[in-house]
Amino acid sequence: MRLEVPRRLMIWGAIALGAVLLFSGALVTQSRRVRTRSPMFLSASPIQGSQLFQVKGCSRCHSVNGTGGKLAPDLGRSQAAEASVSQLVVAMWNHAPQMWERMRVEKVEYPALSYEEVAQLLAYLYIARHADEPGDAVRGKQLFAAKGCIRCHSVHGQGGRIGPDLAEVSGVDTPMAWTQAMWNHSDAMQARMREVKLDWPQFDNYELRDLFAYARQVSKPQIAAGDPQHGWKVFQKQSCNACHSIKDEDDQRVGPNLGRSLKVPPTFTQFGGLMLTHAPQMGRAMKEHGIERPQFAGEDMADLFAFLYSLRYVEPSGSPHVGESVFSWRGCNRCHGESAQGSVRAPALRGRGTGYTSVSLATALWAHGSRMYRESRALGMGWPTLSEGDVGDLLAFLNSPVQTSSGKK
Numbered sequence: 474m475r476l477e478v479p480r481r482l483m484i485w486g487a488i489a490l491g492a493v494l495l496f497s498g499a500l501v502t503q504s505r506r507v508r509t510r511s512p513m514f515l516s517a518s519p520i521q522g523s524q525l526f527q528v529k530g531c532s533r534c535h536s537v538n539g540t541g542g543k544l545a546p547d548l549g550r551s552q553a554a555e556a557s558v559s560q561l562v563v564a565m566w567n568h569a570p571q572m573w574e575r576m577r578v579e580k581v582e583y584p585a586l587s588y589e590e591v592a593q594l595l596a597y598l599y600i601a602r603h604a605d606e607p608g609d610a611v612r613g614k615q616l617f618a619a620k621g622c623i624r625c626h627s628v629h630g631q632g633g634r635i636g637p638d639l640a641e642v643s644g645v646d647t648p649m650a651w652t653q654a655m656w657n658h659s660d661a662m663q664a665r666m667r668e669v670k671l672d673w674p675q676f677d678n679y680e681l682r683d684l685f686a687y688a689r690q691v692s693k694p695q696i697a698a699g700d701p702q703h704g705w706k707v708f709q710k711q712s713c714n715a716c717h718s719i720k721d722e723d724d725q726r727v728g729p730n731l732g733r734s735l736k737v738p739p740t741f742t743q744f745g746g747l748m749l750t751h752a753p754q755m756g757r758a759m760k761e762h763g764i765e766r767p768q769f770a771g772e773d774m775a776d777l778f779a780f781l782y783s784l785r786y787v788e789p790s791g792s793p794h795v796g797e798s799v800f801s802w803r804g805c806n807r808c809h810g811e812s813a814q815g816s817v818r819a820p821a822l823r824g825r826g827t828g829y830t831s832v833s834l835a836t837a838l839w840a841h842g843s844r845m846y847r848e849s850r851a852l853g854m855g856w857p858t859l860s861e862g863d864v865g866d867l868l869a870f871l872n873s874p875v876q877t878s879s880g881k882k
């Protein structure tokens with residue numbers, strides 16, 4: 474066992490190096506193929522997306538997790554956290570006519586969005602869904618006693634004196650920062666708990682968030698971003714990869730696989746709760762392997778989680794045959810032709826050498842949708858709406874070579 478570790482680490486090192494090369498390769502390759510074929514999320518920055526959300530005027534109408542305009546639905550956590558990117562694209566697609574009407578009424582300029590910008594906006598909106606609701610301070614107070622925090626900590630002077638007064642410590646003003654501080658101090662806290670014969674607490678569901686609400690009594694909105702690219706760096710720098718794989722492989726590392734196979738909870742703070750709950754076992758494994766307990770600074774933990782959650786973005790796929798039917802069920806064929814080969818009304822969508830992705834579909838919506846909408850009204854047909862399950866099939870159809878199905882009908 475002890476001899477095996479360095480070898481494992483070396484193998485991992487090689488894998489990590491390969492992954493870094495691949496990753497940075499993907500980032501610098503500007504070829505159209507990479508841009509349009511690969512899902513955007515590894516390279517799209519949610520942080521830039523959050524800036525675009527302001528710059529492009531989305532925030533004039535929409536809020537995200539309570540911050541922003543009130544003229545249109547909140548696009549943050551009120552949406553199902555486990556929803557996929559196609560769900561987001563489809564929501565945008567289906568609501569587009571109302572959105573355009575609203576833009577006309579509000580005299581908001583129609584935003585021009587490039588492929589990269591749409592990718593960033595989607596990455597932002599996707600990550601924003603994992604932010605926490607404001608916690609329940611009353612419940613937090615009960616938990617503070619029930620979990621034994623009160624034996625060591627006070628809140629506004631009420632409670633124990635072994636640890637700091639939690640209302641007063643600085644720099645923990647969001648549930649994420651709070652989670653990170655607890656992690657950073659978990660080793661010392663654990664030692665103190667052993668002294669007073671307290672078991673290390675478990676953090677289920679919303680407990681961490683509610684504890685935070687009680688201790689801090691603030692409802693500062695959580696910055697719902699996170700930089701997955703930096704998160705990947707943290708993952709490597711803090712040796713998470715020595716014990717956790719993120720690939721779909723059976724690699725015998727000591728910690729559970731943190732890749733797509735792990736079902737992650739809806740919010741980042743809950744995920745932090747999971748990490749904290751396992752802190753003693755992880756700490757033991759770290760000691761055995763001579764790895765220092767990671768200390769996080771700045772937004773490290775949020776970035777790390779943004780990275781781990783970004784592994785769950787999957788580009789929808791499906792059947793080109795079903796997609797062809799969807800294309801006519803939804804009425805796209807009325808303008809684009811039966812096989813999407815184009816007609817007098819609308820351009821060809823297939824066989825143009827461009828790979829469609831959920832991002833390019835959304836980009837097309839912003840770029841061409843308002844004209845599509847006008848044409849559909851002129852034809853007396855309703856706006857062609859899509860359902861979430863359509864996207865993968867539709868993309869597969871649009872990406873299929875023209876020869877295989879043209880002339881079939």
Ligand code: HEC
Nearest residue numbers: 529530531534545546564565568571572575576579581584
């Ligand atoms: C002038 C106001 C306005 C602006 C600006 C605006 N929207 Fe909208 N948006 C709306 C309205 C209205 C709806 C439709 C609500 C409905 O159908 O009930 C909507 C719907 C949506 C939906 C679907 C939400 C759902 O119901 O699930 C998404 C996603 C969306 N907008 C994204 C954006 C993005 C991204 C931007 C900026 C590039 C933007 N919107 C700019 C008004 C606006």
Ligand code: HEC
Nearest residue numbers: 620621622625635636642654655658661662665666674684
């Ligand atoms: C046995 C005593 C003990 C218990 C029980 C305990 N803590 Fe602590 N806690 C400490 C000590 C001591 C520190 C400071 C550790 C250090 O200096 O690294 C600390 C640090 C912290 C910090 C970081 C403060 C900072 O400076 O950023 C947070 C947050 C925290 N504890 C929350 C909690 C919560 C929530 C609970 C209950 C689930 C809890 N603690 C239970 C002793 C305890």
Ligand code: HEC
Nearest residue numbers: 711712713716727728729747748751754755758759762767
């Ligand atoms: C020395 C090995 C080691 C290192 C380094 C390590 N972990 Fe772990 N981790 C473990 C082990 C072992 C468990 C399982 C603990 C248990 O069984 O309770 C675990 C559990 C977890 C869990 C809970 C997963 C679940 O399914 O419940 C998360 C999340 C996690 N680790 C994240 C991280 C992150 C993020 C890092 C880097 C900052 C990290 N770990 C570093 C060994 C490690």
Ligand code: HEC
Nearest residue numbers: 803804805807808818819820837840841844845848849857
């Ligand atoms: C009423 C006619 C009409 C219908 C129905 C229609 N479209 Fe379009 N579509 C157009 C027109 C016209 C354009 C070109 C608009 C422009 O040039 O600005 C277009 C452009 C597009 C583009 C962008 C093409 C490019 O050049 O990048 C895509 C993608 C697209 N449509 C997909 C669809 C899908 C998917 C459906 C069905 C859900 C659909 N369209 C239904 C008329 C229509």
